[in-house]
Each structure stands twice: as C-alpha cells, then as structure tokens.
Amino acid sequence: MEFEWIKIPYALLTLFIVLNYGLLMTAVIRKMGARAGRRYGIRFYQNYIDLIKNYSMRSKIMHGYMFYLGPVLRLTGGIGLLLFVPTIFGSEMWSNFSFSGDLILALYFVFFGTLGMALGAGESGHPFAAIGVSRGLSQVTAAELPFAIAVFTVALQYQTLSFTEIVAAQQGGFLNWTLFTNPFAVVAAMIAFLGMMMRSPFDVVLAPQEIPIGPPTEYHSAYLALMQTNRNILPIAKIVVYMNLFFGGAGSWPEFMLKAFLLYLFSALVGVVFPRFRVEQSIRFFLIWGLPVAIIGLLWV
Amino acid sequence: MQNLFNRLKAHFPLGEITEQRENLAFITVERAQLRALLLHMRDIEGYTHLVLLTAVDWIEDGQLQLTYLLNNRAEARDVGLRVLLGRDGTVMDSIHDIWPTAETYQRELREMFGIDFPGSPRVNDDFALEGWVDIPPYRRDFDTLAFSEKNFTHRDGRETRDPRQHMKQKLYPDGGA
Amino acid sequence: MKDETNNDANTKVPMRDELKKRVIKGPDGFEFEVDPLRDYYCEEAPKEHPPIYVKIVEDFFNWARSESLWILGFGTGCGAIEMRPLMTPRFDAYRYGIQWRPTPRQANLLIISGYLSVKTLKRAIRAYEQMQSPKYVMGLGSCTINGGMYFDSYNTIKRLDEYMPVDLYIAGCMPRPEALLKGFEDLKKIIRSGKAEGANHYAEHFERYKENQKKVILDWDMPDYNW
Numbered sequence: 001m002e003f004e005w006i007k008i009p010y011a012l013l014t015l016f017i018v019l020n021y022g023l024l025m026t027a028v029i030r031k032m033g034a035r036a037g038r039r040y041g042i043r044f045y046q047n048y049i050d051l052i053k054n055y056s057m058r059s060k061i062m063h064g065y066m067f068y069l070g071p072v073l074r075l076t077g078g079i080g081l082l083l084f085v086p087t088i089f090g091s092e093m094w095s096n097f098s099f100s101g102d103l104i105l106a107l108y109f110v111f112f113g114t115l116g117m118a119l120g121a122g123e124s125g126h127p128f129a130a131i132g133v134s135r136g137l138s139q140v141t142a143a144e145l146p147f148a149i150a151v152f153t154v155a156l157q158y159q160t161l162s163f164t165e166i167v168a169a170q171q172g173g174f175l176n177w178t179l180f181t182n183p184f185a186v187v188a189a190m191i192a193f194l195g196m197m198m199r200s201p202f203d204v205v206l207a208p209q210e211i212p213i214g215p216p217t218e219y220h221s222a223y224l225a226l227m228q229t230n231r232n233i234l235p236i237a238k239i240v241v242y243m244n245l246f247f248g249g250a251g252s253w254p255e256f257m258l259k260a261f262l263l264y265l266f267s268a269l270v271g272v273v274f275p276r277f278r279v280e281q282s283i284r285f286f287l288i289w290g291l292p293v294a295i296i297g298l299l300w301v
Numbered sequence: 302m303q304n305l306f307n308r309l310k311a312h313f314p315l316g317e318i319t320e321q322r323e324n325l326a327f328i329t330v331e332r333a334q335l336r337a338l339l340l341h342m343r344d345i346e347g348y349t350h351l352v353l354l355t356a357v358d359w360i361e362d363g364q365l366q367l368t369y370l371l372n373n374r375a376e377a378r379d380v381g382l383r384v385l386l387g388r389d390g391t392v393m394d395s396i397h398d399i400w401p402t403a404e405t406y407q408r409e410l411r412e413m414f415g416i417d418f419p420g421s422p423r424v425n426d427d428f429a430l431e432g433w434v435d436i437p438p439y440r441r442d443f444d445t446l447a448f449s450e451k452n453f454t455h456r457d458g459r460e461t462r463d464p465r466q467h468m469k470q471k472l473y474p475d476g477g478a
Numbered sequence: 479m480k481d482e483t484n485n486d487a488n489t490k491v492p493m494r495d496e497l498k499k500r501v502i503k504g505p506d507g508f509e510f511e512v513d514p515l516r517d518y519y520c521e522e523a524p525k526e527h528p529p530i531y532v533k534i535v536e537d538f539f540n541w542a543r544s545e546s547l548w549i550l551g552f553g554t555g556c557g558a559i560e561m562r563p564l565m566t567p568r569f570d571a572y573r574y575g576i577q578w579r580p581t582p583r584q585a586n587l588l589i590i591s592g593y594l595s596v597k598t599l600k601r602a603i604r605a606y607e608q609m610q611s612p613k614y615v616m617g618l619g620s621c622t623i624n625g626g627m628y629f630d631s632y633n634t635i636k637r638l639d640e641y642m643p644v645d646l647y648i649a650g651c652m653p654r655p656e657a658l659l660k661g662f663e664d665l666k667k668i669i670r671s672g673k674a675e676g677a678n679h680y681a682e683h684f685e686r687y688k689e690n691q692k693k694v695i696l697d698w699d700m701p702d703y704n705w
Contacts, residue, residue, distance in 0.1 A: 034570075034572065037567060038567045039567040039570045039572065039573070040570050040572075040573040041570075041572065041573060042572050042573060042575070043573065043575070046545075046546070046575055049542050049545045049546045049575060050546045050575075052538075052539070052542040052546075053539075053542045053543050053545075053546040053586075056539040056542060056543070057586075057610050057611070057612070058527035058529075058530075058610075058611045058612055059525070059527050059610045059611040060610065061583075061610070061705060216584075217581055217583070218581075218583055219583070219584070220583035220584050220610050221610050224584055429597075429633075430596075430597070430633060431596070431597050431600070431697050432491040432596070432695065432696035432697030433696075434491060434696060435632075438632050438633075443632075445630055445631065445632045446630040448632045449625075449629070449630050449631060449632055449636070452632075452693075452694065453625075453635055453636045453637075453694065454636060454637050454640050454690075455624065455625065455629070455636045455637065456623065456624040456625075456636065456637050458624075459624045459625070459629065
C-alpha cells in the first residue's frame, strides 16, 4: 500500500489532542481525589506549568547516553503506542498508522517504554534506582501476563489481528462489545489494567513517596519533563487499546473522551480506596487472580 | 524507703540517703561498691529497670557525680545511686553487661562530659556531635556563649529583652499597677 | 578546584579510614587503588547559569517556576512540623502548585526549617548542591536569621546566608502555616521579578561560601562540590 503523506499531520494532531486531553484529565482526576479528601486540589492547568518548569530548568546532569535515552525511549513507547492504534474508528483522518496485524505491535509497545526507562535508570548509577528497576519490571511483567492472554483470546474470538476489524465487529449496539461476549477476557484485562496504569495500589514503583527507591530517582529537569509528558500520553494510549479491544471503540471524539475518562476513573476509584501493595504482593495478585480468569476466557473461546 | 536503706546497709557500706519523695530516693555510694550494689538491686530487690545514667558537674567541689537511676516496676519506686568521681581523666567501669541500654548513655557521657567507660561497645563513636575538637561541652568550665561568639558569625542588631519588663511596659505603658 | 584542605592542619578531625586513598584487594585477588572522594565525583566548580532567553520568555519561565515550586522533603529542624499542616486539607499547599519531592534532583526549593546544627548543615549543603539550577532557599524561623533562641549554642549556626544564598526568610518561632503561605506568596513575587538567582550567586562566590562552610564543619569528608 502506498504511504499517504496526509496522514502525518493528522497523526500529529491526534497526538496533540491526546496530550492535552491527558494533561487535563489527569489534573481533573487528581482534583476529584482531592475534593473527596475535602481539599481544593491542584489547578486544572497545573500539569502544564510543571512541564514548562521542568523543560525550562537551566542545568542538567547527564550520567551517560543510556541515561539520556531512557526517557526518550519511554516517550517513544507512549507515542508509538498511540500512533499505531486507531483512535477513532471509521474515520480516515484519525486512524493514525494502524494496519492489519497491529495488535501484536500494540502489545510490544506497551512494554517497550518500561524497558527503555529501566535501562536508563540503571545507567544513572544510583543504587536505589537499580532496586526500583527490578521491582518495576517484575511488576509490569506480571501485569502483562493476563493482558496478553486476554488479547490473544480476543484475537481468537474475532479471528483477526487488526484493530480496525476488531472494532468493526463490536459495532451495532451495546451488547456486541467484548465486555458482554467474552466477559472473562475483559475481567482479566481489567485486572491487568490496574497494574499497567501505575496507580495505587500498584504504584510502588512510581509514587513520590517511594521515589528514592524507584527508577525516576536521578531524573531531573528536561529528562523528568520527558517522562512526565509520557506519563500523560501513555495511559491514554493504553486506554485507547483497551477501548478498541473490549469496549467497542470510539466513533467520535466526544465518545472517545467519555470512554477514556470512565476507564481512567475506574482505575482512580480503585486507587483511592486501596493502599499500596508491595511488589511481591502485586505479582501474587496478578498471578492468582488475573491468570486463571484469563485462561478460563481462553478456553471458553 | 528507709526499710530498703536498712536492708542494703546490712550488706554494703553506703553513704547518706536523700529521700525526695515517698517513692524517690538518692543514695551516695562509693565507686568500689557500685557494681555489686547494682546487681543486688536488680536481682534481689527488684529494681530491674535502668531509667537513666547521667552526670552532674560539681565544679566547686571538683567532682563529677554519676547518677544511676533505677526503677522498681512492681512497686513503682525509684532509687538513684550517686557515685562521685574526680574531674580529670575520669574513667568509670562500664555496666553494659548488666543493662545493655547503658551503652548509649555511656557513649553520651563520654562525648558530653569526657567520662570514659572502657569496654563499653562503640563508646568512642560520635553521639551527637561530629567533628568536635574542644573540651566536652557539658562541663561547666566550657563557656558555650564565648564558643559560639568565637566560632560562628553573628548577625548584628540582635536585642535581648527581659520578658517581664517588656510585657509590663507593653501592657501598662503609663506604669500603673 | 582542589581538595587539598582535606586532612591538612586546618581540619583537626582525621578522615575516616574508608574514605582515605588506599589499595584494595578485590575478591579475585586483583589489587587496585581507590580514592573514594575522587572516584565518583569530578572536580569541577559550580557553573553559573544566567538567564539566556529573551526577556519575555524568561518572564514566562519565571512565572512557571513560581507557580510550580517543588520543595525538597528534608525537614532540617523543628520547622518541619509547620510544613506538615500544609499538606492537610486545612491549609492545602497543593492548590498553590507546591509539591514535596523526596530527591534533591527534582526539587527546586530547599527550606531550612528552624535551627541548623553543624551536622545537618553538612547534609543540607550536600542536598543543596545536588539540586538543579534555578534553585531557591528559604529560611524558616528566627534561628536562620540570627540564631534565634539558640544564639548561644555551640552546635548551631547563627546566620544562614553565610553558608548558602537565601532568597527569603520567614520570621517566627515557628511561624504558623498561614505565615508560611504568605511567605510562599512573597517568594513567588521575588521569583517572578527575576531576582531569585541564588544558584548563580552561589557559583559566583563559591570560594567564600566554601571557606565559611569549612570553618564550621571541621570533619569535611566530602568533595568540595557535590553536584
């Protein structure tokens, strides 16, 4: 197939919309959490200010090239995940670079960012960053397992590896969603979703109180700003994947925003209720609860 | 408390007793009797808890006094044993084998008063001061104000007011009663 | 940038054994020389990072820096107890854009809260030098101004700006959280007007600051500049 150059500006526009949506939505969710705690909470545009501040820091300490590449790779993972998955179904303009077989590519990109940052954090030379890296990777790997099996289940169910066709098969009303045609896979994937969002109770790797023993320990100024940019894009990209696979895709931007907000809210609601798990507890959680459900779903199809 | 004193006097030569309250008394002992007396108090009299080990600097008499404050949990009574030592090159036996917590107190005394307890684990480690090269700061011949003026830069314009005079002037500016 | 002042006649406190330069035998019998204070640090002095963009852009950046103050979560003294209420719903510092970060790499405001003993000063200097420019220092309480109620103590410093450049003092013993919030507002005004260049001041007068620091910290076993 020939490459249509018109897709590039549209893809950049999608990226821009998703970035802004992520920045605003994360601020709104934090504000909601704060209001639940009877505080005023941060301002809507606080994420923008933090990003500008970090990008405008005047000095940087570079620990080596891999240290510099760590956040770059992480951001690449986030943007790549977004761009290779069709955001709005049925629209020539917004389907980014998706092609048939992009399901496997999506699975790859979900993990790619974490690996990149693991390498970068290891290079920083901080001993606690190495601890955090091993913890983070083991947790993400354990969370990926039910997700991967659920994805294969869905691929088996619809006999296709292309996002567009999976979404197409879910159109035509509520009940065609994978949520209702294959609930086990969806339950397993939602359990994995909590882990991959990196929020409570699985945020032992990234939470500010745990940072001295986590990968972002040595990251500062522009590096941190890159990682924060990613932190706003990657969850939305993952939500897009989830939406397309399990919840019927989005036919238009408002529908996309609504569904993304609800999915993120689900992880936030779980997050504000539960305290943090330790890494071995969370691995145990994924393997005990996520895996059997996913396998049942696989066998059922 | 007098019963206790009489019982102890039967076994050990003791100095005078100062009874401060019904459940708090201080007994002066000689250095040679201390260890036996501590063991006796702990094992036989039931004063099993070492509350603190502290020192007082009687510079006018040229003595350092160590106070071992023991507590009887069952009867809720405290007895302090006072030992008087000289001020120069003070060395005292360590009691860390009787109560392991004494090790921290002994480390503090060594740093702050200069009383050495040879044999106590880690007694030469820094307790609270790092890089201290002057005389032990809790001794009364250490002038802390002079030290602070000499070693640290102060900011000008500091005033110190007597609180009583200041409040009196503030509340009754015309000097009324 | 020389490290000669370690272990010369000025510092009467000998350096710990594990920090001296020595020859170590590795687990496989290989002998190598190691100098802990130099092996992992380089010898550069701090650089000045003056504002380089156009005035409008710098003003915009200063506004962003003032609205997003990240405090290093290092409670150096008794004033730390006045910082905790700021995280609670009653005073809520988060709506001002203030966050507490655990690592000096990510923080740009160091609050010296209360008295600063010589022991803590050594660690505070280390934390301050690891922060990235532009960075600000705030002195909380009277002890940072003129020694406060510990003016005759043998172990606390009396003037904070002998040892690090201070942008703002908040007087009080301890100031209430409302006073702290007003202090943050004033600090924001100072940052926005472009006058909060403490990091550049530190780099410019580095020798003087270092000499002052070494005068009180007698057991100096760090590199001169802990970046």
